[in-house]
Amino acid sequence: DAGITQSPRHKVTETGTPVTLRCHQTENHRYMYWYRQDPGHGLRLIHYSYGVKDTDKGEVSDGYSVSRSKTEDFLLTLESATSSQTSVYFCAIRTNGLFTDTQYFGPGTRLTVL
Amino acid sequence: SQQGEEDPQALSIQEGENATMNCSYKTSINNLQWYRQNSGRGLVHLILIRSNEREKHSGRLRVTLDTSKKSSSLLITASRAADTASYFCATAATQGGSEKLVFGKGTKLTVNP
Numbered sequence: 461d462a463g464i465t466q467s468p469r470h471k472v473t474e475t476g477t478p479v480t481l482r483c484h485q486t487e488n489h490r491y492m493y494w495y496r497q498d499p500g501h502g503l504r505l506i507h508y509s510y511g512v513k514d515t516d517k518g519e520v521s522d523g524y525s526v527s528r529s530k531t532e533d534f535l536l537t538l539e540s541a542t543s544s545q546t547s548v549y550f551c552a553i554r555t556n557g558l559f560t561d562t563q564y565f566g567p568g569t570r571l572t573v574l
Numbered sequence: 575s576q577q578g579e580e581d582p583q584a585l586s587i588q589e590g591e592n593a594t595m596n597c598s599y600k601t602s603i604n605n606l607q608w609y610r611q612n613s614g615r616g617l618v619h620l621i622l623i624r625s626n627e628r629e630k631h632s633g634r635l636r637v638t639l640d641t642s643k644k645s646s647s648l649l650i651t652a653s654r655a656a657d658t659a660s661y662f663c664a665t666a667a668t669q670g671g672s673e674k675l676v677f678g679k680g681t682k683l684t685v686n687p
Contacts, residue, residue: 495677502662502679503617510672518674550616562607563664563675565616 463487464566466551472572479538481569483551485531491554492534493563494518494526496547503550509534541573578606578646578663578678586684593650595681597663598643604673606639608648609662611680617662620648655687 463486473479483492493508495518505518507526515526523545527535538545551566578599587593597606605624609617623630623639623646630637636649650657660682664675 500679503677505674505676508672508674516670516672519676552617562619562622563617564619567616568614 464551464553464564466549466566466569468569469567470570472574473541474574475542476540479541479571479573481536481549481551481571483534483536483566485534485553487553488531489553489555490531492528493552493554494524494534494536495550495552496520496545497550497568498547506536506549538571541571543573545571546573547571578665578676580661580663580678580681582681583679584682584684586686587653589653589655589685589687591653591685593653593657593683593685595648595661595663595683597646597648597678599646599663599665600644601665601667603641603665603667605666606637606646607664607666607675608635608637608646609664609677611660611662613659620661650683653683653685655685657683658685659683 465484467482494506495503497503504520506524509515509528525537549569552563555562578597581596607622608620610620611617621632621637623637634651639646660680662677662680664677666675
């Protein structure tokens with residue numbers, strides 16, 4: 461699992477409330493990613509980071525912000541959660557080396573916005 | 575979009591049979607990868623094939639890549655019930671100076687014992 465943990469693993473919240481999801485890695489990888497997975501859409505990239513304080517938008521970034529103040533943690537924030545953000549969120553890291561483009565995924569966070 | 579599209583969306587076979595899944599994409603890629611996802615779990619990387627490669631093997635997995643047709647196939651030989659999972663192709667290409675993976679919607683494979 462490349463030392464990736466996500467917290468919380470499950471969360472139920474109400475529309476309009478802020479939510480922060482945390483991804484933690486233990487192996488000092490430079491690249492980290494946040495995806496959401498929805499039926500019929502596969503995985504879609506929300507934001508990614510290529511270093512401390514270096515982040516960029518993905519395909520579905522509206523309504524989400526991220527922060528990376530240290531290498532091991534990548535936070536995804538929903539400033540004001542909406543029902544359309546009900547989804548399973550996966551964090552991933554990208555390894556360096558022979559398979560430079562391989563990504564390893566965390567176990568996911570199931571978020572329900574009521 | 576360069577998004578890969580898997581075909582079929584769902585596949586049901588008997589244990590011992592071979593399973594073939596296909597992936598098509600739209601733009602030039604650096605490499606193509608296949609991932610597996612068991613129900614309720616994260617994705618697990620299976621195999622990567624670079625754009626200058628045509629075929630790759632890993633255990634019971636065989637991947638082919640045809641860049642002229644912008645397509646790839648994943649063959650699982652002698653399938654087992656434990657192979658039941660969703661399989662995703664992901665294309666890697668450089669966009670805006672950085673390399674990103676774009677995932678398809680997946681093929682749901684069921685292997686019946």
